[in-house]
């Protein structure tokens with residue numbers, strides 16, 4: 501079926517079920533185009549909490565749909581592709597968090613949003629790539645536990661001056677972006693500003709003009725006078741950046757920065773999920789209750 505006819509069917513079923521479609525900035529362009537909202541995981545979870553819709557179709561990876569469910573437990577949250585998992589989120593388990601807490605009594609745990617609901621439930625604070633320095637600053641101890649991304653932990657330790665205990669996680673998509681890729685693009689586009697995501701290795705962050713989340717990149721791309729940008733994150737973001745800023749130019753830092761999990765959701769799967777209302781995200785009540793606390797604390801700080 502052509503994209504237009506799938507989109508028309510999706511629109512009909514959305515109305516029938518009073519559904520809303522949320523799509524992460526890394527989704528395929530055609531999926532972003534049928535979404536009611538696109539954004540980063542936190543922005544989308546907040547949209548999920550605000551909406552009057554009864555059904556939320558979350559096009560992203562599982563931890564994002566879980567965050568939406570935690571903030572809107574009374575709504576039906578559906579993920580069109582339940583095998584869209586985040587390998588970084590899978591690199592830390594609740595047992596490991598409990599062990600870190602036992603080995604470091606009194607040290608607060610900050611969980612990156614890329615964690616499962618069960619891991620958030622063991623944590624004191626949540627943070628995203630746009631507010632990790634703010635959250636770490638708010639926590640008054642000299643030592644903090646930050647999980648699971650070791651590259652973000654290294655950045656956090658340098659920027660905050662705190663001792664950061666971490667795990668061994670990393671995002672394999674962001675790890676593909678190397679300093680030489682940025683240097684090559686800077687040579688080709690000497691006027692371009694470099695926007696990098698904090699999941700990149702530190703040597704890449706050292707070449708950045710701005711280090712921020714995808715939501716932050718969208719804001720800076722709009723508000724800055726610069727006309728050209730080198731973008732060091734998953735390349736799905738470029739679609740939205742180009743669409744929102746037709747007069748500006750965006751270059752990927754590396755053509756290979758593509759997350760296979762983010763590309764698993766297509767229009768056919770969105771249509772199927774609206775037809776069947778299958779793949780509902782469910783979480784135990786106690787996990788929802790405990791995981792909400794670190795997220796709420798983050799929202800109060802940000």
Ligand code: CIZ
Pocket residue numbers: 524525539540541542613614628629630697712713714715
């Ligand atoms: O929080 C998100 O949405 C992620 C994983 C990346 C970003 O910076 O938007």
